[in-house]
Amino acid sequence: MGYRFDGRVAVVTGAGRGIGRAYAHLLGALGAKVVVNDLGGSTEGVGADPGPAQQVAGEIRDAGGTAIPNAADVSDIAGGEALVGEALAEFGRVDIVINNAGTVRWGGLPEVDLDNIEAHLAVHTKGSFNVIRAAWPHLLEQNYGRIVVTGSSGMFGLPDNLGYATAKAALLGMAKSLSVSAGRHNVKINVIAPSAYTRMASRQPGGPVPVQMEPELVAPMAAFLAHEACPVSGEVYLAGAGRFARIFVAANDGYLHPGATAPTIDDVARNWETINDEAGYYVPSSLMDWAGRYLAHRS
Secondary structure: OOOOOOOOEEEEOOOOOHHHHHHHHHHHHOOOEEEEEOOOOOOOOOOOOOHHHHHHHHHHHHOOOEEEEEOOOOOOHHHHHHHHHHHHHHHOOOOEEEEOOOOOOOEOOOOOOHHHHHHHHHHHHHHHHHHHHHHHHHHHHOOOEEEEEEOOHHHHOOOOEHHHHHHHHHHHHHHHHHHHHHOOOOEEEEEEEEOOOOOOOOOOOOOOOOOOOOHHHOHHHHHHHOOOOOOOOOOEEEEEOOEEEEEOOOEOOOOOOOOOOOOOHHHHHHOHHHHOOOOOOEOOOOHHHHHHHHOHHHO
């Protein structure tokens, strides 16, 4: 197996259980030095316990790998800085950041309140930002880095996952923008949308894991996105249950109003089928790429 991480240092958040634990174990088995981060709270983000991070770091070491635990709260700016700082202090560098930490508080309108939205944004979105921001200058300086943020097919929506879907969808824009910001640096940022049975995915935690829904089946995609061989940036990939696939945001050319007269609501209605036509779509690589095509008729 040629895909190894010898000499690389990986920071994995939310790695004390479930999918994050599977990521940390696989990276450790393939030679990476791993900082296992987990606040150790409940699925709703309540409480703290350093035990899960310590246990996973110990498991990796017992298997012959190199790992240290970290219980910083990545939803806090200082927590993100402390996490990256510990990687630098212990191993002298950071090469890989996998943002997996997350919470879920089920709720939808009309009952859901702003606290629910902000609680999801704090961990999923701000937490990812805090760790990436702390690692970013080091990745640029060494002209190398791989960042994986954890999105979700949950962004497609359920009646009672408004906060979760909102926070996860925000990560697509974050990855796209960071990819453009990285420019010619060898720093790639991608999103993984895992499908596995974990305590967050289950409304009744503690039950048996369904066959082929094990978190370990997600880990190969996360590892490839974290590897130096990864050829893409700003993309989104599904992983789990034995299947790997791509999610992408696309646009079509739609309807272009002819002539110098201003379009009307009637023009929109008459051309609704063309506006929604999925044939001939394209996948923009950046805002400017999209604008260049969308406004090409004005140049």
